[in-house]
Amino acid sequence: MESTINSTSEEVSPLLSRDGNTLYFVRTFYEGNIGGELGAQDIWYSQRDQSGVWDTAVSLNQLNNQYNNIILGVGNNDSSIYVQNTYSNPLRWDYGISVSEKKNGKWQPPLELNLKFKRIGSFQGYFVPSNKDVIIESSNKNDSYGNEDLYIYRLEGNKWLGPIHLDTIINTPEGEISPFLCDDYETLFFSSDGHDGYGSFDLFMTKRLDSTWLNWSVPVNLGPVINSTAFDAYFSTYPSGESFYVSSKKEKYADIYSTTLSYEEIPIVTDTIVEDSTAYDTLIVDTLLVEIPIDTIKTEPVEVVEKEDRLPFTIQILAMPRGKKPNKIFFDHLDISHVEKSEGKDHLDRYYIGEFQTLVEALRGMDTLRKVGYSDSFVRKVEKYSTL
Numbered sequence: 001m002e003s004t005i006n007s008t009s010e011e012v013s014p015l016l017s018r019d020g021n022t023l024y025f026v027r028t029f030y031e032g033n034i035g036g037e038l039g040a041q042d043i044w045y046s047q048r049d050q051s052g053v054w055d056t057a058v059s060l061n062q063l064n065n066q067y068n069n070i071i072l073g074v075g076n077n078d079s080s081i082y083v084q085n086t087y088s089n090p091l092r093w094d095y096g097i098s099v100s101e102k103k104n105g106k107w108q109p110p111l112e113l114n115l116k117f118k119r120i121g122s123f124q125g126y127f128v129p130s131n132k133d134v135i136i137e138s139s140n141k142n143d144s145y146g147n148e149d150l151y152i153y154r155l156e157g158n159k160w161l162g163p164i165h166l167d168t169i170i171n172t173p174e175g176e177i178s179p180f181l182c183d184d185y186e187t188l189f190f191s192s193d194g195h196d197g198y199g200s201f202d203l204f205m206t207k208r209l210d211s212t213w214l215n216w217s218v219p220v221n222l223g224p225v226i227n228s229t230a231f232d233a234y235f236s237t238y239p240s241g242e243s244f245y246v247s248s249k250k251e252k253y254a255d256i257y258s259t260t261l262s263y264e265e266i267p268i269v270t271d272t273i274v275e276d277s278t279a280y281d282t283l284i285v286d287t288l289l290v291e292i293p294i295d296t297i298k299t300e301p302v303e304v305v306e307k308e309d310r311l312p313f314t315i316q317i318l319a320m321p322r323g324k325k326p327n328k329i330f331f332d333h334l335d336i337s338h339v340e341k342s343e344g345k346d347h348l349d350r351y352y353i354g355e356f357q358t359l360v361e362a363l364r365g366m367d368t369l370r371k372v373g374y375s376d377s378f379v380r381k382v383e384k385y386s387t388l
Contacts, residue, residue, distance in 0.1 A: 073128030
């Protein structure tokens with residue numbers, strides 16, 4: 001972005017106001033911060049003029065102090081913003097979020113949100129959507145798989161419920177940070193160095209599959225237009241398609257980049273060979289198309305299993321009408337001795353490969369198969385004939 005926003009120091013956490021005319025972000029290692037170049041982080045902002053140009057960023061002095069000051073969300077009507085709580089007594093910083101209201105054009109002293117966060121270690125990150133009834137936390141807790149994991153909190157009435165651990169579809173033994181939940185409350189962006197990527201932390205997208213907040217699609221890498229071999233994080237996007245993210249791909253410190261993102265939902269396509277097709281969203285980032293599987297596991301049982309100790313998940317790679325045989329070249333990238341076939345009651349022959357103890361292991365196997373060309377492969381749960 002313009003030099004009116006990026007500097008020779010580090011800029012992270014870009015969040016756009018609801019009216020689209022103010023970009024808030026966080027600066028680090030900057031001599032203009034309250035604590036100077038070696039001090040803590042400060043919140044800065046830039047306003048867009050009538051011609052669409054971003055003005056020179058200025059410090060949000062009303063909300064900056066000698067501690068780390070970080071913006072976490074912007075409320076509806078731009079009348080409130082959420083910030084990391086470094087405004088009360090440090091003994092109360094486990095109440096990790098504060099909210100500041102704007103009155104008569106001035107931001108008021110932030111007040112604690114009545115929610116205490118328990119964590120291990122010193123790192124924590126949060127995102128608060130504009131409706132203010134969900135919080136996404138990135139931190140290390142007793143049930144985390146490694147470094148920072150993502151957690152959800154939901155407001156029901158006057159009570160916060162959570163944390164809801166997002167489990168192994170999203171969380172890995174490495175780190176998951178910088179969550180951003182879209183206005184649809186289904187699409188989640190985050191950064192991770194635990195999923196397959198191009199280098200350091202990469203940006204990913206996942207979609208919520210039901211109302212429980214427990215089931216999510218397999219995260220999809222946003223691709224090389226966005227991600228690099230360096231640090232890529234803090235993606236945010238808005239209904240207009242305007243989007244921002246942070247990367248250190250060109251400089252020692254991270255800068256803010258802008259891009260355009262949109263979605264096109266395309267219908268389920270059934271071809272003549274594979275019965276179970278997958279619904280996709282097409283994510284368009286500038287000129288890059290990223291196909292995102294919405295349904296990566298089928299709940300219908302597999303009608304196969306002779307041995308008693310068969311593991312509960314497998315991967316279907318092909319389905320064909322009874323009596324038709326697949327071309328042998330279809331299996332060129334597989335060990336044919338590990339491919340199994342079942343005859344379904346619907347007169348389809350299904351071909352499977354692999355046995356997996358957990359859904360996570362099976363999904364990873366599916367990802368590997370898709371990368372070598374088996375794009376229609378998906379995970380199925382195995383049940384014996386006697387249970388059908």
